[in-house]
Amino acid sequence: MDPYDEPYSVKALFDEASSDASSSETLLGSRKPARHYYGLFFAFNIILFSLSAMLFLVSGYRLMELRDPLDNGVLRRSSEHSPIFDQVHIPFVEISRNGSFITPPHPSIYRQDPSPEVDAAWNRLANINTVPMSSEDVRKLGVDPLTTARYPAEFGFGDDAHIGRLDVFHQIHCLDNIRKEIYFDHYYGGRFINDIPTPSHRAHVTHCLEIVLQALTCSASVEPILHYWVDIQQMPFPNFSDKHMCRDFDTILRWQEEKSVDMAYFKSTVRRPDNVQIHHMSQAYKDALALNQVAPNTPESS
Numbered sequence: 001m002d003p004y005d006e007p008y009s010v011k012a013l014f015d016e017a018s019s020d021a022s023s024s025e026t027l028l029g030s031r032k033p034a035r036h037y038y039g040l041f042f043a044f045n046i047i048l049f050s051l052s053a054m055l056f057l058v059s060g061y062r063l064m065e066l067r068d069p070l071d072n073g074v075l076r077r078s079s080e081h082s083p084i085f086d087q088v089h090i091p092f093v094e095i096s097r098n099g100s101f102i103t104p105p106h107p108s109i110y111r112q113d114p115s116p117e118v119d120a121a122w123n124r125l126a127n128i129n130t131v132p133m134s135s136e137d138v139r140k141l142g143v144d145p146l147t148t149a150r151y152p153a154e155f156g157f158g159d160d161a162h163i164g165r166l167d168v169f170h171q172i173h174c175l176d177n178i179r180k181e182i183y184f185d186h187y188y189g190g191r192f193i194n195d196i197p198t199p200s201h202r203a204h205v206t207h208c209l210e211i212v213l214q215a216l217t218c219s220a221s222v223e224p225i226l227h228y229w230v231d232i233q234q235m236p237f238p239n240f241s242d243k244h245m246c247r248d249f250d251t252i253l254r255w256q257e258e259k260s261v262d263m264a265y266f267k268s269t270v271r272r273p274d275n276v277q278i279h280h281m282s283q284a285y286k287d288a289l290a291l292n293q294v295a296p297n298t299p300e301s302s
């Protein structure tokens, strides 16, 4: 039914009501007050209906809050399921971005040339440690828990612990990979014959480029950048030092550091069990991974 028809059906109701009323109202010798009476009655019903609809919505909202004591409702609605939603409240925070175009005298650690301190800072954020997830978590992602890898008993998580990772840390790992490409000589000098990266090295970098691009287009910040006039040119200059509404990354990083499994321990302990479903990789994967001399059982091979 065309919603624009609505006023006419309301009018028809009115007409019907008043013509129904007319037979009895004529006994009283007056039709005008009757019209008035039905109009009031109708308005009263509309108000009553709106009120109960409002109460229904409010109580529904309260119920949803009770079911989500950590108050991650906004996040849940803008994300696929994550085990972190059931464990910690992730606040939204307004961040003042430091968008200096030229390198300032004391640039942030992430902007500095390679050094052990810079590597340590990036490594802390590019934390690709794994975290345990339940079968219920896996099912909430629409995935059959029989197809996903679990931690062996040695990890002490029980037999319902699937191996997971929070996407943001892999995204940062990828950004770090692209950063290292800018300082190719420092990070990869002498590693390749004639300094020509292998196809699998290139594959890793372009894989990362696409991962970061997809992360950006997925979160798709539409917060506008304003401009100001400057003395050195006719064109206005963009002000990148602006405010952004962000998921509180410190909360997420703290959770990751508390709950995740140390990578060295993971690598030395995790082994493919005998009685599990095995996915057969394509020849292209086998060639690429053999070139990189990555043993087929390490987490990097996926």
Ligand SMILES: *[C@@H]1O[C@H](CO)[C@@H](O)[C@H](O)[C@H]1NC(C)=O
Pocket: 096, 097, 098, 099, 100, 104, 105, 106, 107, 108, 241
């Ligand atoms: C941005 O960073 C530079 C250098 O670290 C600093 O001097 C400046 O005060 C910062 N600006 C803001 C708005 O935080």
Ligand SMILES: *[C@@H]1O[C@H](CO)[C@@H](O)[C@H](O)[C@H]1NC(C)=O
Pocket: 228, 239, 241, 242, 243
């Ligand atoms: C850039 O925007 C910030 C935040 O609104 C403001 O504090 C700052 O003064 C702006 N810079 C210029 C040069 O207008």
